[in-house]
Amino acid sequence: DAGVIQSPRHEVTEMGQEVTLRCKPISGHNSLFWYRQTMMRGLELLIYFNNNVPIDDSGMPEDRFSAKMPNASFSTLKIQPSEPRDSAVYFCASSLSGTGSTGELFFGEGSRLTVL
Amino acid sequence: AQSVTQLGSHVSVSEGALVLLRCNYSSSVPPYLFWYVQYPNQGLQLLLKYTSAATLVKGINGFEAEFKKSETSFHLTKPSAHMSDAAEYFCAVRGRGDYKLSFGAGTTVTVRA
Numbered sequence: 001d002a003g004v005i006q007s008p009r010h011e012v013t014e015m016g017q018e019v020t021l022r023c024k025p026i027s028g029h030n031s032l033f034w035y036r037q038t039m040m041r042g043l044e045l046l047i048y049f050n051n052n053v054p055i056d057d058s059g060m061p062e063d064r065f066s067a068k069m070p071n072a073s074f075s076t077l078k079i080q081p082s083e084p085r086d087s088a089v090y091f092c093a094s095s096l097s098g099t100g101s102t103g104e105l106f107f108g109e110g111s112r113l114t115v116l
Numbered sequence: 117a118q119s120v121t122q123l124g125s126h127v128s129v130s131e132g133a134l135v136l137l138r139c140n141y142s143s144s145v146p147p148y149l150f151w152y153v154q155y156p157n158q159g160l161q162l163l164l165k166y167t168s169a170a171t172l173v174k175g176i177n178g179f180e181a182e183f184k185k186s187e188t189s190f191h192l193t194k195p196s197a198h199m200s201d202a203a204e205y206f207c208a209v210r211g212r213g214d215y216k217l218s219f220g221a222g223t224t225v226t227v228r229a
Contacts, residue, residue, distance in 0.1 A: 004159075031215065043206070043219045050215065091159055102148050102167045103210055105217055107159035 002026070004108035006092050012114045018080040021111045024073055025094030033105060034067055034077050035091040043091075049075065050097060082115045089113070118143045118209040120190075122220035130228045135179075135194040137223050139207030142188065149190045150208040150217065151181055160206060166190060177201070202227045 005024040013019055025032050034046040048056040049069045057067070064083070069075040079086055089112050093105040123138040141149060148167055152160040164175025171183045177200075181192045190207060207220040 042221050045216060048215060055215070093160075097215055102165060103215065103217075104148075104150055104162050104165055105160075107152075107161070109159045110157075112157075 004092055004094050004106055006090075006108035006111050008111055009109060010112045010114075012116065013082055014116050015083055016081045017115075018078065019082045019086075019113060019115075021077045021090050021092075021113070023075045023077070023092030023108060025075070025092070026106055027073065029094035029096050029106070030072070031095045031097040031103070032069060032075050033093045033095075034075070035093065035107075037089045037091060037110070038087075046077070046090075079113075082113075084115045087113055087115050118147050118211045118214065118218050120149075120207045120209045120218060120220040122205075122207050122223050124223055125221065126224045126226070128226045128228060129197045131199060132196050135192075135197045135201060135225065137192040137205050137207075137225070139181075139190045139192065139220060140188050141190060141207075141209045143209060143211060145212065146183075146185060147212060148210045149181075149183065150210070151175065151179070151190075151192050152206045152208060152219075153177075154204045154206065154222075156203075163192070163205075197225075197227050199227050199229065201225060 007022045032049040036044045046059045047067045052069045067077045089110045091110045093107045119142045150165045151163040154160045164173045166183045174180045208217045
């Protein structure tokens with residue numbers, strides 16, 4: 001089975017540009033998470049979707065960040081406008097949540113974003 | 117809220133030596149506990165998980181972890197380190213009924229030849 005698929009793997013952009021990161025979760029999973037990883041702050045949860053509905057977006061740093069999940073097989077994380085401090089690796093993860101599920105996360109390979 | 121503390125941000129071991137990574141959790145009831153490994157430029161991969169079925173949990177690549185309620189610990193061990201074990205390791209906890217995994221800060225393992 002295919003795992004979580006993220007694109008692009010690498011993105012280099014200039015400050016002020018719009019960045020869109022994409023994620024395809026594992027088929028059948030009903031929960032999707034976006035994380036950001038930096039040396040200084042480690043792994044930070046940005047937003048959590050359950051059954052395509054955003055449940056917790058308290059980790060989204062600013063209004064410049066937005067995320068959508070239009071269907072069960074696709075999600076986007078958008079940064080507009082981007083700033084150098086947004087440079088990080090962004091991970092998408094999915095899981096199967098519900099009664100009896102242990103809810104472990106399956107991570108994608110990540111999207112490394114560099115904002116110049 | 118659940119949380120984990122990983123003791124030691126860096127661990128260096130010789131090839132063939134024991135690997136021991138420490139993790140302590142904070143929870144009022146036994147939670148779900150996980151260890152993940154992250155190789156350079158890759159995502160996190162599940163090594164093993166504790167779900168209350170057994171206190172000694174065996175995972176992939178020869179790793180195992182023991183849940184000790186009295187010590188609120190879930191330390192990860194491997195009897196003999198390989199060069200391929202060089203990576204970053206994360207302990208994580210999820211409360212029963214919660215959706216959120218809380219990750220530790222990570223421990224970087226280097227293996228000396």
